[in-house]
Amino acid sequence: MVLGMETYFDARFVCRKDELRDLQAAWNKKQRMLGIFVMRSVGTSRLAKEFLASVSGQYDELIYVNLHETSDLAAMYVNICVQLNVSFESHQNDVKLWANMLANAVSTRKTQYVFFFDNGEYFIDKEAETRDSLHNLCVALINQTNIKVILTSTTRFELDSLRRISHVCELQPLKPTATSELLRADAPGLDYGEYLDPIAKLSEGLPLLILMITSELRGDGGIFTPKDMAQLLAEYRLKVLSREFYPEKERVADVYRIFINRLSPVLQRRFLELDYIPSSFTAEEARSLLDYPTEAVVKDQVLVPKLRRHFIT
Structure with a gap:
């Protein structure tokens, strides 16, 4: 069993055939990073685990990192080093050194690795230090020919400089x-x-x-x-x-609360104000309520993020 990752599921996995085919096609095209993004509780982690089980014969070792249970960058790197059986020293003040050390350690091995970063929003939504460090680590890893990366998150996370070798799967609620x-x-x-x-x-x-x-x-x-x-x-x-x-x-209720608390104070306020409207509303009504200059701005900054990230519809 991979460290910290359950390999048995009580509930039967149904549906998601289209998404599994989408991930399989990207995998077959040699895409090096697969990102699965979705609102909370729609099943990103479960889909990723089912997909990894379906391609288990195509990689040698899985490195699983649950970023929800990882307290900081140093803990994340130590976790990875332990799974890779790589000796390490304390380099908390130089995160680039950690990323390069890990990439170099596995680049000389014949092992085919999958790094699975689960619940990425807990690093992506924090201060730039954790978000940028996760970005740098993913770049360092997928530059190695024997490594693929899978990342699940409620917040979209793309490597703009590496779009050619990365793939995005946006998971929607079940039909x-x-x-x-x-x-x-x-x-x-x-x-x-x-x-x-x-x-x-x-x-x-x-x-x-x-x-x-x-x-x-x-x-x-x-x-x-x-x-x-x-x-x-x-x-x-x-x-x-x-x-x-x-x-x-x-x-x-706790899932809702935790999700809302993770949003920025400004976004929380905007969502709360819109939720005071007792029925449906137009973009113009939302613009007027929130005092935005144009409908296009309120759509871009409030309504679209609300539909994509705030699942109390």
């Missing part, structure tokens, strides 16, 4: 048919009746929410019926899916 398929697959034998479509719609196509819904429907001998669940989701969605016995990182 209604795929959502229904996952609901049925994770609660086999359950008769949803007329409530399958309403539950699918209320899950927003987010795999985390879907799996929590099916867990509730299966639990306690089926204390919740599909009819109960449809009503609860419509009226108390955050409360139902954020109960204290769920791990904190899986409680929907």
Whole structure:
């Protein structure tokens, strides 16, 4: 088992065939970096792991780094050195030296490596020090012919200077048919009746929410019926899916809160102001509310980022 990475999944992996084909095509074209970007809880990590399992015969060693659980740059580099069995000294004040040392250490090996940086937003969204250092490390790694890099993140991260050898996969929420398929697959034998479509719609196509819904429907001998669940989701969605016995990182309310807290204060304020509007609104209404000079500016700086990064729609 790769250090820190689960190799067994309780939930069946369904759908995402198009995305897997997209990643496979990029892999076959010798793209050296694959970036999977998406709003939180749509399944970037799971997709990356499924893809890596599908091409496991095409590389020798996987280096897995969960940037959510990595406290700083030095810890990240030490983690990688340990997995590579590379001796290291303390060079916290010279991150370029770390990147070059790692690249040089593996460049002379015949081993084919995949470096998998998971939850990249925890470094990309921080100060320039961590974002730029991750950028420099990825560049140093993919310049080696025996290394490929996979990065998952809720924040888009591209290496502009290396677009020729990098590939972007933008993951969207599950479509209604795929959502229904996952609901049925994770609660086999359950008769949803007329409530399958309403539950699918209320899950927003987010795999985390879907799996929590099916867990509730299966639990306690089926204390919740599909009819109960449809009503609860419509009226108390955050409360139902954020109960204290769920791990904190899986409680929907906490997922929302952590995601919002990571946004810049300015972006938080803009989103909050838009969420005060009780119904749909036009770009002109958003421009007027936020006091922006033109519709084009409010679309570029607020509405598009909101649609791409803020998943409480």
